[in-house]
Amino acid sequence: MLWNAFLLALREIRRNVMRSFLTILGIVIGVAAVITMVTIGGGATVQVTAQIESLGSNLLIVTTSLGFGPGGVRTGAPFDMADAGAIGEQIGFIEAIAPQSAAAVTAIYGNENWATTVSGVTNGYFPVRDWPLKDGRIFTGAEQRAGASVCILGNTVHEELLGRGNPIGERLRLGKLSCEVVGLLEAKGQSVMGTDQDNLVLIPLRTFQRRISGNRDISMIQVSVLPGASTEKVKRDIEYLMRERRRISPGEEDNFSVRDLKEITEILSGTTRVLTMLLGAVAAVSLLVGGIGIMNIMLVSVTERTREIGVRLAIGALEREVLMQFLVEAVVLSSLGGMLGILLALAASVWLAGIMLVPFVLNLPIIGVAFLFSAAVGILFGFFPARRAARMDPIEALRHE
Numbered sequence: 001m002l003w004n005a006f007l008l009a010l011r012e013i014r015r016n017v018m019r020s021f022l023t024i025l026g027i028v029i030g031v032a033a034v035i036t037m038v039t040i041g042g043g044a045t046v047q048v049t050a051q052i053e054s055l056g057s058n059l060l061i062v063t064t065s066l067g068f069g070p071g072g073v074r075t076g077a078p079f080d081m082a083d084a085g086a087i088g089e090q091i092g093f094i095e096a097i098a099p100q101s102a103a104a105v106t107a108i109y110g111n112e113n114w115a116t117t118v119s120g121v122t123n124g125y126f127p128v129r130d131w132p133l134k135d136g137r138i139f140t141g142a143e144q145r146a147g148a149s150v151c152i153l154g155n156t157v158h159e160e161l162l163g164r165g166n167p168i169g170e171r172l173r174l175g176k177l178s179c180e181v182v183g184l185l186e187a188k189g190q191s192v193m194g195t196d197q198d199n200l201v202l203i204p205l206r207t208f209q210r211r212i213s214g215n216r217d218i219s220m221i222q223v224s225v226l227p228g229a230s231t232e233k234v235k236r237d238i239e240y241l242m243r244e245r246r247r248i249s250p251g252e253e254d255n256f257s258v259r260d261l262k263e264i265t266e267i268l269s270g271t272t273r274v275l276t277m278l279l280g281a282v283a284a285v286s287l288l289v290g291g292i293g294i295m296n297i298m299l300v301s302v303t304e305r306t307r308e309i310g311v312r313l314a315i316g317a318l319e320r321e322v323l324m325q326f327l328v329e330a331v332v333l334s335s336l337g338g339m340l341g342i343l344l345a346l347a348a349s350v351w352l353a354g355i356m357l358v359p360f361v362l363n364l365p366i367i368g369v370a371f372l373f374s375a376a377v378g379i380l381f382g383f384f385p386a387r388r389a390a391r392m393d394p395i396e397a398l399r400h401e
Helices: 002-015 017-053 081-090 141-146 155-162 205-213 231-245 261-304 306-314 319-356 364-390 394-399
Strands: 059-063 065-069 072-075 094-109 112-121 133-136 150-153 171-174 177-185 200-204 220-225 257-260
Touching (some): 017 319, 017 364, 081 094, 094 155, 094 205, 112 155, 155 177, 177 200, 177 205, 200 205, 220 231, 257 261, 261 319, 261 364
Parallel strands (some): 112 200
Antiparallel strands (some): 094 112, 094 220, 150 200
């Protein structure tokens, strides 16, 4: 009986192809919109997570930034090398430490110049940031102690100033400082905030303090925690140590901050997921609109086929058989719309992922849910017309013109 109802449904769809297509258009758009929104949102979440992880593994960032206040960004007193040394000596489960200071400069090479950021770092910067070199070497111990005029370029600075040639051994100026290029960093691309991570030049921290900033201040200390260790515990220990070293009384507010990149990842990923669910829910409204269209056209179909229904009932068809026939037709229509919506969604997702530069992440569960929901819409909105057909009086139906 079910198979016969399915064949009858296909016959009616073929008889009115254009009407059937327009009927399921709402379902097609609804399914496609839901799947596309969730797929692109999933790709954005993956990208955000990957970009934050590219900053370094198990990373804690100790800064003097306290967030925004009435007068703008609030900052506390700067750190010094003794603070970084104390963290390394007194806090356990630490893999590497990277004190750092930075300033905006104009890098000059020949007739070319480029606005960039110069950062004074130690060799701990490279394992902390998990940032290998593409070419050349890191700073030697003697260069770090003496404050030598050497530098390591980010990929953007390399391309803008020197093109694609080998930069090792070349000399460029950072403001008034002339330095020799000894290394080239691997490209990392944009950060989660949209800034270019490769637009930087690294020099030894002592060189920065002597030749760029003119002081011994350190604005940031990056700490890499050993794999498997609790970043939360290390974070608490660092906060306690810094409060002690900076003589902050109990109950007094911190004049520094310790940020765990895992927490930032969870916050941003959670925000992206909420937005994705919200957009998916908005898109799902069009599924309900499509369901109303199916109910409307099924009511028209029942009216058009009143005599056919009367004949079937008069020759012995049961009410449940007539009900099944029209219900199956509604489900076939909505399921067909669901399948077309899935194909449209996959094409749209691949296209949008390329335009938005986010990874395409195939989400099979949401595809299955969207298809089942489209079929459920057919059952829900097809039941009333089907019941109306099944409850017809055969005599009155046969009299219908």
